[in-house]
Amino acid sequence: MLKKTYLVIVALLSLHLIVPAQTVTLQGNLIGLTENQLQFVYNTSEGYKVDTIHVTDGKFTWSKKLSGPRKAMLFLPENSFPFFIEPGNIRIEGRPDSVVVIGSKTYDESIAYSRSFKDLQLQRDSIRKAISNAPANEQPALREKQLQVTKMWTERENAYIKSNPMHVISSDIAARRASMGDYDEALLAFNLLGKTIQESPEGKEIASALAIGKRSRMGAKVPDFIQNDPEGRPVNFASFRGKYVFIDFWSSSCAPCRAENPNILKAYNKYKGKNFTVLGVSLDDDIELWKNAIKEDKMPWTMVSDLKGLKNEISSYFGIFGIPRSLLIDAEGKIIAKDLRGDELKQKLDELFSSN
Numbered sequence: 063m064l065k066k067t068y069l070v071i072v073a074l075l076s077l078h079l080i081v082p083a084q085t086v087t088l089q090g091n092l093i094g095l096t097e098n099q100l101q102f103v104y105n106t107s108e109g110y111k112v113d114t115i116h117v118t119d120g121k122f123t124w125s126k127k128l129s130g131p132r133k134a135m136l137f138l139p140e141n142s143f144p145f146f147i148e149p150g151n152i153r154i155e156g157r158p159d160s161v162v163v164i165g166s167k168t169y170d171e172s173i174a175y176s177r178s179f180k181d182l183q184l185q186r187d188s189i190r191k192a193i194s195n196a197p198a199n200e201q202p203a204l205r206e207k208q209l210q211v212t213k214m215w216t217e218r219e220n221a222y223i224k225s226n227p228m229h230v231i232s233s234d235i236a237a238r239r240a241s242m243g244d245y246d247e248a249l250l251a252f253n254l255l256g257k258t259i260q261e262s263p264e265g266k267e268i269a270s271a272l273a274i275g276k277r278s279r280m281g282a283k284v285p286d287f288i289q290n291d292p293e294g295r296p297v298n299f300a301s302f303r304g305k306y307v308f309i310d311f312w313s314s315s316c317a318p319c320r321a322e323n324p325n326i327l328k329a330y331n332k333y334k335g336k337n338f339t340v341l342g343v344s345l346d347d348d349i350e351l352w353k354n355a356i357k358e359d360k361m362p363w364t365m366v367s368d369l370k371g372l373k374n375e376i377s378s379y380f381g382i383f384g385i386p387r388s389l390l391i392d393a394e395g396k397i398i399a400k401d402l403r404g405d406e407l408k409q410k411l412d413e414l415f416s417s418n
Contacts, residue, residue: 084149095120104134131168227256240271245279274381289366314355319386347371
């Protein structure tokens with residue numbers, strides 16, 4: 063469980079403005095929770111921390127001195143629950159699949175913020191469904207609509223940051239973009255933050271993430287690297303030049319990665335004869351678990367790993383510590399898309415190869 067926690071946490075935690083440390087107390091009472099311990103991850107000025115919370119009959123307590131609002135995540139049996147904590151008493155109630163947070167003003171503000179995007183989310187969902195069902199000749203127009211909605215979403219986020227340059231939600235947006243989003247949009251979000259946040263230790267973390275994120279911006283070239291396949295044979299990325307390559311960063315212990323493998327397999331089987339292939343880069347550190355996962359998920363494409371876990375050299379180069387993540391590379395070795403999953407991967411590949 064702890065290993066899974068580390069695989070996703072960097073992409074999900076965000077930052078805050080430093081204020082004097084005060085006590086944060088969580089009191090939980092989740093009906094139907096049978097586990098006797100939970101993983102709790104929270105951000106600090108020194109980076110993220112992972113605590114184990116002991117549970118008795120669904121009840122638990124956690125307390126820590128922290129400065130200001132923090133993004134946190136509670137890992138439950140079937141899901142993870144992100145929320146904001148802040149000095150004071152916070153209650154966590156409900157059931158494991160329907161958690162309610164009481165006593166966090168910042169969390170309430172984040173819910174209101176999320177609801178302000180409900181109209182755009184509905185449009186996103188509707189367009190995504192329409193693309194899945196539309197004939198090929200209608201898909202380009204729908205994708206253009208999809209891009210317009212994404213643009214409106216980004217503009218609305220930017221407007222929020224401009225109006226709230228010192229708020230934790232604004233730094234959360236910048237941090238999320240720096241670790242997961244488009245480099246140019248991440249840089250814009252960072253530049254809109256208040257100077258105090260930019261110059262804080264957390265702001266410097268965002269700046270560092272931006273420097274790394276620049277390596278995976280659209281049009282950047284993937285450097286040549288060599289890692290071994292499961293049989294110990296070296297594989298040089300240079301050997302893929304001239305092909306479109308979907309680089310999939312995953313691990314045997316990452317449930318979302320494993321759930322996505324059938325979609326990748328469909329894409330591989332459909333386009334492997336059209337100058338397209340998949341390269342799996344595993345963030346495993348146990349070769350037997352890695353091999354077993356490849357066999358269980360019936361993945362026929364090239365797999366590599368240096369078996370250094372989260373310190374995998376090529377994933378670290380791109381600042382990838384939370385997975386699943388992916389890069390789509392063109393025949394010249396340049397990045398043309400990132401983090402495509404499910405229908406998004408299908409749509410992009412259809413767009414690239416439908417006329418071939």
